[in-house]
Amino acid sequence: xxxxxxxxxxxxxxxxxxxxxxxxxxxxxxxxxxxxxxxxxxxxxxxxxxxxxxxxxxxxxxxxxxxxxxxxxxxxxxxxxxxxxxxxxxxxxxxxxxxxxxxxxxxxxxxxxxxxxxxxxxxxxxxxxxxxxxxxxxxxxxxxxxxxxxxxxxxxxxxxxxxxxxxxxxxxxxxxxxxxxxxxxxxxxxxxxxxxxxxxxxxxxxxxxxxxxxxxxxxxxxxxxxxxxxxxxxxxxxxxxxx
Amino acid sequence: xxxxxxxxxxxxxxxxxxxxxxxxxxxxxxxxxxxxxxxxxxxxxxxxxxxxxxxxxxxxxxxxxxxxxxxxxxxxxxxxxxxxxxxxxxxxxxxxxxxxxxxxxxxxxxxxxxxxxxxxxxxxxxxxxxxxxxxxxxxxxxxxxxxxxxxxxxxxxxxxxxxxxxxxxxxxxxxxxxxxxxxxxxxxxxxxxxxxxxxxxxxxxxxxxxxxxxxxxxxxxxxxxxxxxxxxxxxxx
Numbered sequence: 001x002x003x004x005x006x007x008x009x010x011x012x013x014x015x016x017x018x019x020x021x022x023x024x025x026x027x028x029x030x031x032x033x034x035x036x037x038x039x040x041x042x043x044x045x046x047x048x049x050x051x052x053x054x055x056x057x058x059x060x061x062x063x064x065x066x067x068x069x070x071x072x073x074x075x076x077x078x079x080x081x082x083x084x085x086x087x088x089x090x091x092x093x094x095x096x097x098x099x100x101x102x103x104x105x106x107x108x109x110x111x112x113x114x115x116x117x118x119x120x121x122x123x124x125x126x127x128x129x130x131x132x133x134x135x136x137x138x139x140x141x142x143x144x145x146x147x148x149x150x151x152x153x154x155x156x157x158x159x160x161x162x163x164x165x166x167x168x169x170x171x172x173x174x175x176x177x178x179x180x181x182x183x184x185x186x187x188x189x190x191x192x193x194x195x196x197x198x199x200x201x202x203x204x205x206x207x208x209x210x211x212x213x214x215x216x217x218x219x220x221x222x223x224x225x226x227x228x229x230x231x232x233x234x235x236x237x238x239x240x241x242x243x
Numbered sequence: 244x245x246x247x248x249x250x251x252x253x254x255x256x257x258x259x260x261x262x263x264x265x266x267x268x269x270x271x272x273x274x275x276x277x278x279x280x281x282x283x284x285x286x287x288x289x290x291x292x293x294x295x296x297x298x299x300x301x302x303x304x305x306x307x308x309x310x311x312x313x314x315x316x317x318x319x320x321x322x323x324x325x326x327x328x329x330x331x332x333x334x335x336x337x338x339x340x341x342x343x344x345x346x347x348x349x350x351x352x353x354x355x356x357x358x359x360x361x362x363x364x365x366x367x368x369x370x371x372x373x374x375x376x377x378x379x380x381x382x383x384x385x386x387x388x389x390x391x392x393x394x395x396x397x398x399x400x401x402x403x404x405x406x407x408x409x410x411x412x413x414x415x416x417x418x419x420x421x422x423x424x425x426x427x428x429x430x431x432x433x434x435x436x437x438x439x440x441x442x443x444x445x446x447x448x449x450x451x452x453x454x455x456x457x458x459x460x461x462x463x464x465x466x467x468x469x470x471x472x473x474x475x476x477x478x479x480x
Contacts, residue, residue, distance in 0.1 A: 087373075091394055103385055106393060107384045152382070
């Protein structure tokens with residue numbers, strides 16, 4: 001069962017057409033990895049999936065609800081679609097616990113105590129139990145990103161979107177974030193991951209799509225894409241990044 | 244010198260009036276400014292246009308003229324409004340006078356003036372918050388309103404403290420223009436004293452000194468608040 005259905009999605013910024021007709025289904029429980037050169041539109045595609053970017057044309061369905069329809073309650077839908085950003089985007093004026101509880105309190109209307117418990121459990125899960133009172137500025141990049149993942153998970157989303165979650169990290173911190181994501185994948189979370197970590201893509205992805213110039217050029221299993229890419233553009237991209 | 248010491252209570256009195264009108268004006272102005280500042284960033288074109296008109300008009304015209312419009316101009320409008328209601332609808336009778344007391348006119352003019360400058364401070368403060376903050380909040384299912392209220396404004400407020408302090412200092416000095424409608428604040432007080440004892444140099448120097456004491460204290464206070472809020476770092480430890 002497809003939880004996300006994208007049909008003929010186009011996105012223009014002024015004259016620049018960043019997405020030129022994307023068709024894509026994401027199945028429940030699937031880990032979909034999106035790769036491609038920078039400027040290929042993969043981040044824009046991801047940002048359209050929760051309507052942070054408004055499509056110029058086409059439709060996006062989430063659990064049968066058309067997100068591009070005028071009267072769709074986007075905040076409600078976004079509760080079910082977690083997102084992790086390249087630049088973490090933690091709230092700097094709130095400590096780690098408050099970062100996680102804010103939406104629980106304001107959106108879900110949860111009680112303070114209950115929300116804190118959710119936060120503590122998730123912080124334990126991402127290995128940051130000792131940082132409950134720290135402020136984002138006191139954390140390393142890897143720690144911040146793990147808090148950001150915990151913050152998104154707190155809403156109990158049905159899908160998690162990852163927009164190059166390790167690209168802004170120092171190399172020694174990439175591992176800790178990927179390991180949290182690996183655990184999530186193992187638990188069967190539906191994930192759409194835009195990444196440059198090819199090893200991780202091979203290991204965690206159920207399916208890989210390769211994008212270039214606003215189109216999906218090739219899709220398949222990690223095996224097929226990485227070992228026997230059919231499209232010459234995929235091949236040349238992979239040789240460039242895998243050396 | 245002796246004359247100054249003897250008249251010191253008058254200066255203190257004038258300074259307190261100046262401070263009072265400034266606090267009230269910037270207080271009301273901050274409220275107007277928040278609304279107008281948010282209005283400038285609204286998705287609604289009409290709201291945006293209204294807010295822009297307000298800010299442009301006030302910032303593009305002298306405060307002295309604005310004071311005259313309120314103090315001399317409004318009573319005429321009120322008077323004609325009364326006449327209109329009386330002749331057209333037989334309403335009334337209204338009170339004879341349409342005069343606006345200098346204190347009220349001062350508060351209206353200065354608040355409206357301050358509001359426009361504060362609006363720009365708020366707008367700039369809100370726009371200085373990284374786009375990612377809004378996106379993160381929205382992605383968690385928060386409404387645009389909740390996002391502004393709980394994520395954007397609390398961060399913007401911290402950045403707004405220093406320019407708001409500057410606005411306060413500017414307004415404190417600008418209230419001296421209220422002498423023109425006979426409102427007895429510090430400058431007007433100096434004028435009155437000078438008319439009585441004719442010592443212009445020591446008197447106006449003392450007036451200046453009083454302004455200086457107030458402006459310097461306020462900028463110290465702003466510095467202190469800034470540090471307390473952790474404007475530069477982010478966490479309050």
